[in-house]
Amino acid sequence: MDLGPHAGFIVGAYIIATAVVAGLIVWVTADYAAQKRALTELERRGITRRSAESRPLQIKEPA
Amino acid sequence: MALIDLANPTRFAAFVERVLPWLIAATVTAFAVGLWGTYLAPDDYQQGATVKIMFIHVPNAWLSMFVWGVMSAAALGTLVWRHPLADVAAKCAAPLGAAFTFLALVTGSLWGRPMWGTYWVWDARLTSVLVLFIMYLALIALWRTVDDPTRAGRAAAVLTLVGAINLPIIKFSVDWWNTLHQPASVFRIGGPTIDLSMLMPLAVMAIAFTLLFIAIHLAAMRNEILRRRVRSLMLTQAERAA
Numbered sequence: 434m435d436l437g438p439h440a441g442f443i444v445g446a447y448i449i450a451t452a453v454v455a456g457l458i459v460w461v462t463a464d465y466a467a468q469k470r471a472l473t474e475l476e477r478r479g480i481t482r483r484s485a486e487s488r489p490l491q492i493k494e495p496a
Numbered sequence: 497m498a499l500i501d502l503a504n505p506t507r508f509a510a511f512v513e514r515v516l517p518w519l520i521a522a523t524v525t526a527f528a529v530g531l532w533g534t535y536l537a538p539d540d541y542q543q544g545a546t547v548k549i550m551f552i553h554v555p556n557a558w559l560s561m562f563v564w565g566v567m568s569a570a571a572l573g574t575l576v577w578r579h580p581l582a583d584v585a586a587k588c589a590a591p592l593g594a595a596f597t598f599l600a601l602v603t604g605s606l607w608g609r610p611m612w613g614t615y616w617v618w619d620a621r622l623t624s625v626l627v628l629f630i631m632y633l634a635l636i637a638l639w640r641t642v643d644d645p646t647r648a649g650r651a652a653a654v655l656t657l658v659g660a661i662n663l664p665i666i667k668f669s670v671d672w673w674n675t676l677h678q679p680a681s682v683f684r685i686g687g688p689t690i691d692l693s694m695l696m697p698l699a700v701m702a703i704a705f706t707l708l709f710i711a712i713h714l715a716a717m718r719n720e721i722l723r724r725r726v727r728s729l730m731l732t733q734a735e736r737a738a
Contacts, residue, residue: 438610464723472729
């Protein structure tokens with residue numbers, strides 16, 4: 434594909450757009466992982482929501 | 497699931513988990529088709545190949561205003577109906593709007609240099625979009641300044657609605673004032689002035705970027721719901737410790 438004398442401007446625009454979109458995807462993915470990690474850590478320390486605490490105990494049937 | 501059920505943050509997060517893979521697939525497909533159409537689109541008789549910048553500049557310029565429109569609707573949801581997800585939606589849209597506005601400005605500059613002979617000119621269209629970008633940054637700063645999400649949400653909602661005045665200024669700036677920027681060529685009375693061979697890939701790219709916004713916005717809203725849950729649990733922990 435011949436982009437002519439202004440190829441640098443065209444390619445530059447597409448590279449910057451790709452970088453920004455990739456940055457948004459990385460940001461939202463990393464943020465999700467961080468929040469899940471924080472929630473897991475809190476639950477591990479026994480800090481849960483009241484709705485979770487009031488849930489009836491699950492008693493396993495003997496094997 | 498009824499629409500009203502989505503007002504519940506937990507149910508909304510579960511809904512996002514179900515819908516997100518389909519949205520991602522639709523976004524990837526739309527980008528593949530759009531980029532293929534961009535590749536096949538002919539050069540402009542005046543602008544040559546630089547017209548290819550249009551396929552990313554126009555969708556981002558459109559989204560820069562659309563996202564503020566979404567935030568304005570969310571602001572009404574916060575102030576009038578006190579919807580539990582309204583300020584979550586507004587908060588998560590602001591960085592995305594800033595990113596799309598940034599891309600509109602940068603790709604516009606890169607298109608302007610070979611066509612106008614300059615990267616930037618202080619005309620009405622470019623300046624009003626720069627103001628929009630600054631307003632996005634101000635909103636993000638406001639959200640980061642106030643700790644309590646409810647208080648921050650109300651202040652941000654007021655700022656968002658005041659800032660919405662800029663949207664018609666951006667849209668009609670090319671009609672009201674003499675600007676270097678060309679007048680509207682897609683959404684105009686009398687129909688688009690762009691040839692179908694360029695209009696079709698442009699429309700597909702606009703759909704692709706809009707799907708991208710919806711996918712990232714929903715994912716960011718799910719993250720914000722989790723963040724508020726973490727914050728609430730940490731407050732509970734602090735209360736127990738006191």
